[in-house]
Amino acid sequence: MTEVIVVGSPREAGELVAGAILRLVSDRPDAVLGLATGSTPLPVYEALRPHARALARVRGFALDEYVGLPAGHTESYRAVIDREVVGPLGLDPARVRVPGDDIAAESARLGGGPAADELALATAGDRYEQALAAAGGVDLQLLGIGATGHIGFNEPGSSFASLTRVKTLTERTRRDNARFFASPDEVPQHCITQGLGTILRARHLVLLAFGAAKSDAVAGAVEGAVTSSLPASAIQLHPHATVVVDAAAASRLRFLDYYRQAWAHKPAWQQI
Ligand code: F6R
Numbered sequence: 001m002t003e004v005i006v007v008g009s010p011r012e013a014g015e016l017v018a019g020a021i022l023r024l025v026s027d028r029p030d031a032v033l034g035l036a037t038g039s040t041p042l043p044v045y046e047a048l049r050p051h052a053r054a055l056a057r058v059r060g061f062a063l064d065e066y067v068g069l070p071a072g073h074t075e076s077y078r079a080v081i082d083r084e085v086v087g088p089l090g091l092d093p094a095r096v097r098v099p100g101d102d103i104a105a106e107s108a109r110l111g112g113g114p115a116a117d118e119l120a121l122a123t124a125g126d127r128y129e130q131a132l133a134a135a136g137g138v139d140l141q142l143l144g145i146g147a148t149g150h151i152g153f154n155e156p157g158s159s160f161a162s163l164t165r166v167k168t169l170t171e172r173t174r175r176d177n178a179r180f181f182a183s184p185d186e187v188p189q190h191c192i193t194q195g196l197g198t199i200l201r202a203r204h205l206v207l208l209a210f211g212a213a214k215s216d217a218v219a220g221a222v223e224g225a226v227t228s229s230l231p232a233s234a235i236q237l238h239p240h241a242t243v244v245v246d247a248a249a250a251s252r253l254r255f256l257d258y259y260r261q262a263w264a265h266k267p268a269w270q271q272i
Contacts, residue, residue, distance in 0.1 A: 002222050002241045003272065004259035006250045010210045013244045014043025017142070017206055020242075020272050022051055024140055030057040034141030034199075035085055035096070037062065037077045038177075040208050041142045045085055052090040059135055060085065060096035061128075063143070063152040064193035067100065067121065067166060075180045097131055099164055099192040100124045124192055125164035132164075132198065141202035145209050148172050149217045149230035153193035158231045162195030196234045205241040206272075207232070209249040218245055219252035242272050 007013045021044070024031045035041070048055065065077045073079060078098045086093050103120045106127070110116035132138065143151045148170050154162065155170045169177075169191055178184035199205065209218050221232035222243055235241040250256055 002235055002238075002243055003262070004222060004243045004245065004250065004253065004256075005263050005272065006245055006247060006256070006260055009246060010040075010043040010208075011047075013208055013210070013246070014045075014047035016272065017044045017208065017244060018047035018051070020204075020206065021048065021140060022054060023271065025054050025058060028139070029054075030059060031139045032059045032061065032135050032137065034138040034143075034194075034202050035060045035062045035081060036142040036144050037064070037080045037084075038144045040144035040210060042084065044142060044208070045088065049088050052088070055089050055091060058089075058091055058095070060091060061132055061135070061138060061194075062096070062098040063141075063199075064191050065099045065101070066188040067190035067192055068188040071104070097128070099128050099194065102127060121166065121192075125166065128164040128192075128194070129198065132201075138202035140204045140206060141199060143199070143205060143207040143232075143235075145207060145214060145217050145221060145232050146173055147176060147213060147217055149220055149232045151196070151207070151232045151234070152199060153191040154196050154199075154231040156229050156231060158196055158228055160200070160228060160234050160237070161197045163198050164192065164194050166190055166192050196228075196231055200234060200238055203240065205235055205238050207235060207241065207243045208245070209243070210246045212248040212251060214245075214249040215252040218243065218249050219254070223254055 062077055062081050069076045078101055086096050103124050106120035107116040148155055153167055174187040177187050181187050220230040224233055226233045226236050
């Protein structure tokens with residue numbers, strides 16, 4: 001089942017999830033983390049900071065990246081991951097991948113120019129999937145959720161079997177993410193994102209959501225129909241999915257009392 005844990009604050013969520021990551025890493029120091037960007041996972045990364053030494057050998061794979069931003073743009077997810085995760089947690093940058101981060105090198109290998117760039121982009125998803133497989137897959141995947149119900153940048157209509165590929169962002173998502181850019185027009189139309197099929201292969205999914213603006217998407221994901229119209233509902237197909245929400249994000253859940261009861265009485269040995 002999807003376990004729902006209602007916490008008092010994003011900070012509490014960060015501590016809880018950081019604890020799960022540290023337990024994983026103490027068993028397997030080179031564990032593979034699936035990294036999300038955006039605002040939601042920040043409390044997790046903050047809670048991990050004092051434990052950076054334990055994370056030195058961790059490997060990471062980001063969920064998604066914009067397509068079409070100038071190289072080195074401060075809001076590219078490569079830049080965000082470097083600034084918010086790799087640097088503060090002392091991860092080895094060579095062990096942290098972001099979809100499409102090899103496009104320039106691949107294009108150069110193909111001889112460069114627009115046709116090589118295009119081919120390098122078109123095949124970037126396959127190379128990312130190969131890198132994920134070579135790493136042995138993701139142990140723990142952090143997820144946020146968009147107002148459209150996206151996870152990664154899998155917008156409504158995404159196949160549950162989809163793998164890493166180029167997608168078009170909805171106008172709603174472009175508007176929501178405009179806060180990170182100087183103007184809404186600067187938000188790219190396209191992205192490269194792990195697919196729902198890719199995400200479902202991770203061994204443990206941890207979806208976080210805070211605030212009332214996420215409450216409809218959370219209720220749909222956890223209790224609604226399993227449908228590609230609400231891509232996050234794919235988590236219901238996963239044998240080990242944990243949803244960590246504050247009271248506002250949980251406010252539209254029908255079985256909220258039960259989730260609270262189950263968490264309050266959860267045997268300590270079970271962990272999350
Ligand atoms: C980011 C990602 C997205 C975000 C979602 C929520 O890597 O994959 O699915 O998690 O758009 O964004 P925030 O957390 O900024 O509300």
